[in-house]
Amino acid sequence: xxxxxxxxxxxxxxxxxxxxxxxxxxxxxxxxxxxxxxxxxxxxxxxxxxxxxxxxxxxxxxxxxxxxxxxxxxxxxxxxxxxxxxxxxxxxxxxxxxxxxxxxxxxxxxxxxxxxxxxxxxxxxxxxxxxxxxxxxxxxxxxxxxxxxxxxxxxxxxxxxxxxxxxxxxxxxxxxxxxxxxxxxxxxxxxxxxxxxxxxxxxxxxxxxxxxxxxxxxxxxxxxxxxxxxxxxxxxxxxxxxxxxxxxxxxxxxxxxxxxxxxxxxxxxxxxxxxxxxxxxxxxxxxxxxxxxxxxxxxxxxxxxxxxxxxxxxxxxxxxxxxxxxxxxxxxxx
Amino acid sequence: xxxxxxxxxxxxxxxxxxxxxxxxxxxxxxxxxxxxxxxxxxxxxxxxxxxxxxxxxxxxxxxxxxxxxxxxxxxxxxxxxxxxxxxxxxxxxxxxxxxxxxxxxxxxxxxxxxxxxxxxxxxxxxxxxxxxxxxxxxxxxxxxxxxxxxxxxxxxxxxxxxxxxxxxxxxxxxxxxxxxxxxxxxxxxxxxxxxxxxxxxxxxxxxxxxxxxxxxxxxxxxxxxxxxxxxxxxxxxxxxxxxxxxxxxxxxxxxxxxxxxxxxxxxxxxxxxxxxxxxxxxxxxxxxxxxxxxxxxxxxxx
Numbered sequence: 177x178x179x180x181x182x183x184x185x186x187x188x189x190x191x192x193x194x195x196x197x198x199x200x201x202x203x204x205x206x207x208x209x210x211x212x213x214x215x216x217x218x219x220x221x222x223x224x225x226x227x228x229x230x231x232x233x234x235x236x237x238x239x240x241x242x243x244x245x246x247x248x249x250x251x252x253x254x255x256x257x258x259x260x261x262x263x264x265x266x267x268x269x270x271x272x273x274x275x276x277x278x279x280x281x282x283x284x285x286x287x288x289x290x291x292x293x294x295x296x297x298x299x300x301x302x303x304x305x306x307x308x309x310x311x312x313x314x315x316x317x318x319x320x321x322x323x324x325x326x327x328x329x330x331x332x333x334x335x336x337x338x339x340x341x342x343x344x345x346x347x348x349x350x351x352x353x354x355x356x357x358x359x360x361x362x363x364x365x366x367x368x369x370x371x372x373x374x375x376x377x378x379x380x381x382x383x384x385x386x387x388x389x390x391x392x393x394x395x396x397x398x399x400x401x402x403x404x405x406x407x408x409x410x411x412x413x414x415x416x417x418x419x420x421x422x423x424x425x426x427x428x429x430x431x432x433x434x435x436x437x438x439x440x441x442x443x444x445x446x447x448x449x450x451x452x453x454x455x456x457x458x459x460x461x462x463x464x465x466x467x468x469x470x471x472x473x474x475x476x477x478x479x480x481x482x483x484x485x486x487x488x489x490x491x492x493x494x495x496x497x498x499x500x501x502x503x504x505x506x507x508x509x510x
Numbered sequence: 511x512x513x514x515x516x517x518x519x520x521x522x523x524x525x526x527x528x529x530x531x532x533x534x535x536x537x538x539x540x541x542x543x544x545x546x547x548x549x550x551x552x553x554x555x556x557x558x559x560x561x562x563x564x565x566x567x568x569x570x571x572x573x574x575x576x577x578x579x580x581x582x583x584x585x586x587x588x589x590x591x592x593x594x595x596x597x598x599x600x601x602x603x604x605x606x607x608x609x610x611x612x613x614x615x616x617x618x619x620x621x622x623x624x625x626x627x628x629x630x631x632x633x634x635x636x637x638x639x640x641x642x643x644x645x646x647x648x649x650x651x652x653x654x655x656x657x658x659x660x661x662x663x664x665x666x667x668x669x670x671x672x673x674x675x676x677x678x679x680x681x682x683x684x685x686x687x688x689x690x691x692x693x694x695x696x697x698x699x700x701x702x703x704x705x706x707x708x709x710x711x712x713x714x715x716x717x718x719x720x721x722x723x724x725x726x727x728x729x730x731x732x733x734x735x736x737x738x739x740x741x742x743x744x745x746x747x748x749x750x751x752x753x754x755x756x757x758x759x760x761x762x763x764x765x766x767x768x769x770x771x772x773x774x775x776x777x778x779x780x781x782x783x784x785x786x787x788x789x790x791x792x793x794x795x796x797x798x799x800x801x802x803x804x805x806x807x808x809x810x811x812x
Contacts, residue, residue: 244637245789250632250633250636251632251633251635251636252632252633252656252658253632253633253634253657253658253659253661253662254633254661254662254665256633256634256635271767277630278630278632278633278636279631279635279636279639279640280633280635280636280639283635283639299630300630301630302611302612302613303589304588304589304594304611305594306577306594306597306598306613306614306616306617307611307612307613309616310612310613310615310616311612312531313616323588324685325684325685326589326685330589333705352684353682353683353684354682354683354684354685355727356630357587357628357630357682357683358681358682358683359651359653359679359682359804360681360722360729361651362653362683362798362803362804363679363681363731363798363803363804363805364803364805365803366801366802366803366804369654370630370651371632371634371653386717390780392716392717395804397803397805398715398719398721398805399715399716399717399719400673400715401716402716403715418716419713419714419715419716419721419722420713420714420715420716420718421688421692421711421712421713421714421724422692422693422711424692425716426692428688428691428692428713428724429684429688429729430686436765439605457607467731478741504685504686505675507698508696509685509686509696510685510686510687510690510696510697
């Protein structure tokens with residue numbers, strides 16, 4: 177058996193210390209963003225100042241790891257300079273790639289920094305060869321992060337038709353709606369991934385008790401889920417809540433599960449995927465370290481061609497609520 | 511009072527109405543609705559296309575004979591080869607088209623098109639880019655506040671701006687079909703159950719509050735957007751057309767009421783009151799226009 181090409185492991189860094197943790201744990205690349213509305217994880221206490229990014233990139237480069245800077249929200253009308261400045265700063269800091277979704281941001285980067293490597297963010301929701309080739313030809317995008325709408329065979333077929341690399345999510349939070357095409361959060365709260373870089377923001381979460389003593393979790397005036405006394409209450413992420421349709425109450429959009437495609441790594445490699453992405457810039461260092469180490473050992477085992485992957489069962493405990501799915505990678509999910 | 515230069519458009523029907531109902535609907539729109547522009551075509555689900563495709567040639571002809579500009583609105587989330595091929599074919603139509611996914615841009619480039627509300631165009635730089643590739647008209651994403659639309663209109667005056675002014679708000683797309691899921695089916699075996707809900711399937715919270723409406727792979731608001739704005743206000747904002755999204759309520763009546771408001775025969779608050787009498791799919795909402803949570807109903811500020 178010939179050696180499979182090594183899959184690149186792309187890991188989240190919400191803070192400078194988690195960047196160091198991810199690099200130390202074996203990340204081939206980390207992705208991070210500035211501490212403002214230019215990135216899709218715009219939460220208080222997260223992300224990097226320009227100075228922190230500069231030092232983070234130096235740390236990663238010293239260890240042979242890359243840093244990908246996400247500037248992947250959609251620029252506010254009349255204030256696009258904020259996004260342009262973020263691109264200029266990331267380029268000046270030596271970012272290995274910029275991850276962007278907005279045509280305004282891609283166009284600025286391609287025009288002003290033609291040598292800078294560009295990745296297409298999942299928020300651009302490019303899932304066809306036509307869309308991907310459009311971004312590749314127009315802006316010189318070298319890699320596309322695929323929206324979680326495709327099955328593994330569809331990813332293989334897509335890779336055969338496009339000229340650029342693909343990166344897929346393998347672990348962490350799972351968008352049920354197509355990334356970049358969901359305004360549910362702003363409908364309930366006024367804030368959304370595309371507009372402000374947040375989904376189901378914590379400052380719009382509240383808890384109350386109904387007359388029967390059940391705990392209701394609410395987001396911006398709507399009840400997202402209910403829990404019996406003593407039951408662990410999950411965070412009210414809008415698309416993972418319980419709702420009633422046709423007289424039946426259920427997790428209509430998706431169960432409170434998170435993505436774990438560890439079992440599919442060989443299939444994804446065969447499908448021609450270049451890089452594997454771990455979600456979770458909002459997660460702590462301990463989590464980052466464990467997940468990155470587990471996936472790095474799996475990626476290394478895959479590259480060695482031994483055919484046996486390490487036991488990834490421990491990852492199950494790291495998922496919220498311990499429940500996992502392979503999402504759209506299996507067609508029956510639809 | 512003088513008639514307003516602001517136009518009305520009937521947006522594409524987002525729901526799975528039977529072909530016969532759809533054909534009757536457009537015949538009546540052609541004969542009776544005071545709208546200048548009508549969007550036809552299937553936007554939400556490629557699996558529905560074989561049912562409605564046969565009705566479009568006659569519908570287009572009838573609408574054109576009635577003096578309407580007819581725009582073919584294309585699929586928002588193409589994925590299968592059949593859907594992708596359909597988009598390439600449609601891009602070559604000698605007919606105005608609305609693009610709802612970047613997939614279609616290369617095939618249409620250099621020829622005029624409308625940039626639809628499901629394209630992620632949020633600022634003047636993106637719209638300028640699209641205009642350079644043929645965009646003559648733009649319906650902004652429903653999240654975008656009037657303050658942003660006004661700035662963009664001033665900076666990109668060559669593009670006509672059409673505001674999503676009536677109907678349940680298109681909020682999200684997925685690869686999963688929620689109609690199928692709620693019936694214990696999957697997208698591949700869906701049995702086209704979305705045809706049972708002509709305005710979308712009601713989705714309420716566990717404590718009984720109305721919230722959303724599922725429409726196949728699409729999620730809409732339960733509430734019904736009504737942008738009740740005086741024509742002078744719209745002109746200041748740089749909006750040249752209002753889009754009315756089809757529902758099972760009397761759309762001829764809805765269009766007539768909007769026309770009366772644009773012609774200053776009724777005031778914006780009277781427009782709201784009269785629209786409510788027509789039997790709306792949900793309570794009126796409008797707060798996205800103020801930059802707030804979309805489900806709310808607020809006084810609209812300039």
